[in-house]
Structure formats: structure tokens, C-alpha cells
Amino acid sequence: MTGRIRIDENLYTAIHKCTRCGQCTYGNGEAGFEELCPLQMKGRFFTYSAGGLMQVARALYEGKIPFSESIRDLVYLCTTCGACEVNCGVIGDQVDIFTIIKGGLRENGVPLMEAHRVVEENMLKSKAPYGGRLAGRNAWLSKDLRKSLSPRSEVFYYVGCVSSYRETEISSAFAGILSTLGISFTVSDEEWCCGAPLYFSGNEEGARDYARHNVGAIEESGASTVVITCPTCSLMFKKYYPRWLKGALDFQVLHVTEYLEGLMEEGVLKLGSLQEEMRVSFHDPCHLGRGQGVYDAPRKILAEIGGLEMAEARRSKQNSLCCGGGGLLTTGFPDHADFLANQRVMEMKDTGADLILSACPACKENLKIAARKTRPRKRVLDLVELVGRVLV
Ligand code: SF4
Numbered sequence: 001m002t003g004r005i006r007i008d009e010n011l012y013t014a015i016h017k018c019t020r021c022g023q024c025t026y027g028n029g030e031a032g033f034e035e036l037c038p039l040q041m042k043g044r045f046f047t048y049s050a051g052g053l054m055q056v057a058r059a060l061y062e063g064k065i066p067f068s069e070s071i072r073d074l075v076y077l078c079t080t081c082g083a084c085e086v087n088c089g090v091i092g093d094q095v096d097i098f099t100i101i102k103g104g105l106r107e108n109g110v111p112l113m114e115a116h117r118v119v120e121e122n123m124l125k126s127k128a129p130y131g132g133r134l135a136g137r138n139a140w141l142s143k144d145l146r147k148s149l150s151p152r153s154e155v156f157y158y159v160g161c162v163s164s165y166r167e168t169e170i171s172s173a174f175a176g177i178l179s180t181l182g183i184s185f186t187v188s189d190e191e192w193c194c195g196a197p198l199y200f201s202g203n204e205e206g207a208r209d210y211a212r213h214n215v216g217a218i219e220e221s222g223a224s225t226v227v228i229t230c231p232t233c234s235l236m237f238k239k240y241y242p243r244w245l246k247g248a249l250d251f252q253v254l255h256v257t258e259y260l261e262g263l264m265e266e267g268v269l270k271l272g273s274l275q276e277e278m279r280v281s282f283h284d285p286c287h288l289g290r291g292q293g294v295y296d297a298p299r300k301i302l303a304e305i306g307g308l309e310m311a312e313a314r315r316s317k318q319n320s321l322c323c324g325g326g327g328l329l330t331t332g333f334p335d336h337a338d339f340l341a342n343q344r345v346m347e348m349k350d351t352g353a354d355l356i357l358s359a360c361p362a363c364k365e366n367l368k369i370a371a372r373k374t375r376p377r378k379r380v381l382d383l384v385e386l387v388g389r390v391l392v
């Protein structure tokens with residue numbers, strides 16, 4: 001199918017600057033220049049890399065190659081992990097360029113993969129990527145926790161779809177922490193998905209509607225701080241919502257690790273000790289670390305917990321390896337998502353860790369499945385759940 005992607009001059013110039021060096025597929029010296037790009041791990045030649053996709057984008061822009069299902073299947077192998085963005089010394093907007101390619105595929109009549117079409121259908125029907133009959137968005141709230149809600153609070157907890165419907169231990173743990181600390185907060189039945197599944201499948205216009213709706217619901221609540229337990233949602237709010245809504249939001253947006261770190265510094269949050277001493281390995285979620293530059297907050301919180309010894313994985317922080325849970329990979333290419341999760345869990349197990357920890361419901365979901373295969377079996381938790389267990 002012929003056609004061109006629509007990019008502005010700045011992005012075209014950025015694409016032109018790609019030197020095809022391949023550095024985008026590797027971490028830096030701290031990680032021994034080990035490979036990091038999940039796309040490269042699948043294809044093993046240059047086309048399967050950010051640099052390769054830059055050449056694809058250029059050829060599409062110049063009308064030299066047609067849009068096709070094979071380009072779709074290549075670009076959807078990218079997990080949007082951002083390792084290329086931090087390791088390339090030349091370009092910094094790779095993931096946005098991939099999204100423009102996906103938008104071009106749509107505009108030029110290339111159908112979504114069936115699994116992604118179903119996700120989009122679910123989004124339009126239920127404002128969440130999941131199908132079937134969904135319980136109410138806030139059905140996870142226990143009767144007791146409901147009592148702590150206050151409709152006009154300073155703090156708005158934006159829960160996100162994974163913590164609302166699947167990893168509800170995370171939302172319950174965070175609401176429990178707020179309730180124990182006596183911090184009044186609100187949630188909203190009017191919350192919609194953050195829009196990431198639409199944006200990361202090239203439907204930016206659709207994702208903007210979700211941004212407008214969510215921002216409207218939060219503004220109506222009068223909250224001044226929005227706390228989010230999912231890094232993909234907080235990335236949408238911090239990076240894309242202001243861009244789409246043409247200006248800064250009227251409220252502060254924090255990932256839960258940033259919020260808890262702040263409470264700790266104010267002396268509001270005090271952490272005790274684990275019942276048994278434990279080695280813990282922390283997996284940096286891609287959209288939290290590389291996406292938002294948040295590496296220290298989770299580590300500072302963990303350092304306050306007694307009896308906890310940190311065991312850093314070989315590839316961590318900026319050089320963290322994606323767990324495979326992002327960019328619609330689990331729906332489009334579940335085998336590759338499993339492969340990545342297995343790699344990550346084995347690497348964290350090799351640190352001698354008793355517990356694998358993350359700060360993202362999608363990472364937890366994906367790593368948990370892989371950890372079931374480890375012997376002895378490793379447990380996977382979200383940092384919020386651990387904090388909930390050691391509150392003083
Ligand atoms: S995207 Fe950056 S790191 Fe990758 S090949 Fe191009 S210039 Fe090199």
C-alpha cells in the first residue's frame with residue numbers, strides 16, 4: 001500500500017542523523033555493553049533495531065517502500081522500552097517515531113493484528129483494554145477502604161486499568177497505606193484508561209479523547225496531586241497529556257514511588273522491618289526509569305526497610321532489561337513477551353534474591369508468570385505491597 005508517513009522537518013532531520021551504528025541496542029559500560037533491545041533480541045539483524053526502524057521511517061517518508069503487514073509486524077515487536085532513546089547519542093525521539101509509523105500504517109489501510117483490534121474494540125466499549133463483562137472500575141475497594149474516601153480531597157488516586165481489574169492487591173495496598181496514614185483521598189468511577197493502548201498502536205487522536213476525559217474528571221474533583229501506581233499511566237499524564245492538551249496540567253502528577261518518597265522525607269511515612277531478613281532485587285519498570293528518570297525514589301524507600309538487603313540485577317537502572325510487558329507485546333507477540341520475562345527473572349534470580357520487586361502492575365503481571373517456573377519458586381511483588389506490610 002503506497003503512502004507516506006507524516007512527520008515534521010525536525011523529526012525528518014532526526015531520522016537523517018541516524019548513523020546506523022547500532023548503539024541503540026546495547027546498554028552502556030556499566031552493564032558491560034550487554035544487549036537491551038527486545039526488538040533486536042527477536043530479529044538479530046539491523047532492521048530489528050531502533051536504527052533499522054529509522055531507515056524504515058525514512059524510506060516510508062520518501063515513498064520508497066510501501067506500507068505493509070510485514071512493517072506492522074516489525075514495529076509492533078518494539079516494547080517501547082526506551083533503551084534506544086537513552087543509549088543513542090544522536091536521536092532522542094525513537095518511540096514517538098515508531099508511533100508515527102504505526103499511525104501511517106493505519107492511515108494507509110494496513111489492518112491491526114487481530115489481537116490489537118480486539119484491544120481497541122474493548123477500549124471503545126469499556127474504556128479499558130479488557131474484554132468480557134467487567135466489574136465496576138472501583139470494585140476492588142473494600143467496604144472499609146471506601147470509608148476512607150473523601151470526594152473533595154487534595155489527593156486523587158488514578159488507579160489505571162491493570163490495578164483496577166487484575167493486580168488489585170496493588171491498589172488495595174496503596175489505598176490501605178493512605179488510610180492508615182490518615183491521608184484523605186479520592187478515586188473516580190469516571191476514570192478511563194490512560195489511553196496508552198491507543199497511542200502505542202498509532203491512534204493518537206483516540207488517545208487524546210482519553211486524556212481530555214481524565215483531566216476533566218480530575219479537575220472536577222478539585223485535587224491538587226494525582227498519584228498513580230502504574231508507570232505507563234504516569235508517563236501518559238506527564239509527557240503526553242500536556243503535549244496533547246497544549247499546556248501544563250493544573251495538578252501535580254506523581255508516580256507512587258515519588259509520592260511515598262516525599263511522605264518519607266516529611267516524616268509522615270515510617271517504615272519498620274521485615275519479619276525475616278531478605279535479599280530483594282528491584283526491576284526498574286521501563287516507563288518509570290527511562291521514561292520518567294525515576295531510579296532513586298524506589299531505592300530510597302527500600303533502603304529504609306529493616307532486614308532488607310538490595311541485590312541489583314546485572315542490567316539495572318538506565319540499563320534495565322525490559323520484562324516484555326509493555327508496548328502491546330503481550331497481546332501481539334506473547335511468546336516473545338514470555339521469553340523476555342524469563343530472561344529477566346533468571347537474571348534477578350542469579351543475584352541470590354529471595355524476592356523480585358517492581359513498581360508497575362504490568363511488570364508484576366508478566367514477571368509473576370515467569371517466576372512460577374523458577375525452583376525454588378521466586379515471589380514477585382510490587383513495592384507498594386511491600387511498603388504496606390512494614391508500615392509503622
Ligand atoms: S538510532 Fe542512534 S544508536 Fe541507533 S543506529 Fe541510529 S544513530 Fe546509532
Ligand code: SF4
Pocket residue numbers: 024025036037038039040049050077078079080081082083084085094095
Ligand atoms: S524502544 Fe526498546 S524495543 Fe523498541 S527499538 Fe528501542 S530499545 Fe528496542
